[in-house]
Amino acid sequence: MLAKRIIPCLDVKDGRTVKGVNFVDLRDAGDPVELAWQYSEQGADELVFLDITATHEKRKTTIDLVKAVARQVNIPFTIGGGINEMRDAEILLNSGADKISINSAAVRNPQLIDDLAKAFGTQFVVVAVDTRLVDGKNYVHLRGGRDKTDIESENWIKEAESRGAGEILLTSMDHDGTKNGFDNGLLKKINDTINIPLIASGGAGNQQHFVDTFQQANVDAALAASVFHYGEILIPDLKETLRKNGIIVR
16 A cells, blocks of 8 residues: 655745635745745655746746755655646756646647656656536646636546556646635546546645545545645644544655
């Protein structure tokens, strides 16, 4: 039985870590380098660093910031935002990333998943999917949840796996920022159809929500931002709660 992973997500805009409700109304949650160091000290299993402005404003992930964060952490570290081609991925790897996360670019050019997996190995490629329920079906959304596509999320996730994605990071846009819990029904449905790790994202508000998503959806990892950034949940406390509930953590 593999240990379940706890992953703080550092959403970065203009070099600062931010977190909003449903990806709008961002508020400042601190210096990403400082936060990254705190999390590695606290016992986070991994970190995700997303330049949430990169895709929207056509700007590349801030390489200097990535290097600074990478210097501070000794845990696996995923970077996303503005990765549109092989060269982008290569630069990020060389800057200290352990994995890269692709979202919009993969939907626009699915072959990118194959190419990245072939060049760097599947374990390097995380495909992030922002999903929202529209008329009873879950559809992939792009540009930070701004643009709906006609692609059903479940179909896209299966295709991403077949093309070489090593992990899926699934964010429920309906739950994101609400602090009402993860979308465990959808997560379980997706998890039952794929054979690669699934990371739950969107909706964490308290420790019980993490217990619920591991128990009900059996996801491999759970990601959150604001509850960690503002100290509402401390990672050592969360891991103790998970252990008490029979969930294996590092």
